[in-house]
Amino acid sequence: MAAKDETQTCVRCKYVAVKEDRYCIHCGAPLKNRCTKEKTLLHKGCSKVNKADAKYCADCGTATTFSEWGLL
Numbered sequence: 001m002a003a004k005d006e007t008q009t010c011v012r013c014k015y016v017a018v019k020e021d022r023y024c025i026h027c028g029a030p031l032k033n034r035c036t037k038e039k040t041l042l043h044k045g046c047s048k049v050n051k052a053d054a055k056y057c058a059d060c061g062t063a064t065t066f067s068e069w070g071l072l
């Protein structure tokens, strides 16, 4: 693994966080652009992690976390 793969940059404040973090420790923004489709009785849900510039999930078309937070 290259060193650049071990960090991620917050899209809101540009804080560089470690890969394992889910939320930015500086501003609270989500660091993973996950699909927001939740698990229901009829659907198993979708937790796909999309590209940082994706407004909608590449798998199911539901809005992503970044889109809902107004980060894009």
Ligand SMILES: [Zn+2]
Binding pocket: 010, 011, 012, 013, 014, 015, 024, 025, 026, 027, 028, 029
């Ligand atoms: Zn941040």
Ligand SMILES: [Zn+2]
Binding pocket: 035, 036, 037, 046, 047, 048, 057, 058, 059, 060, 061, 062
């Ligand atoms: Zn999805």
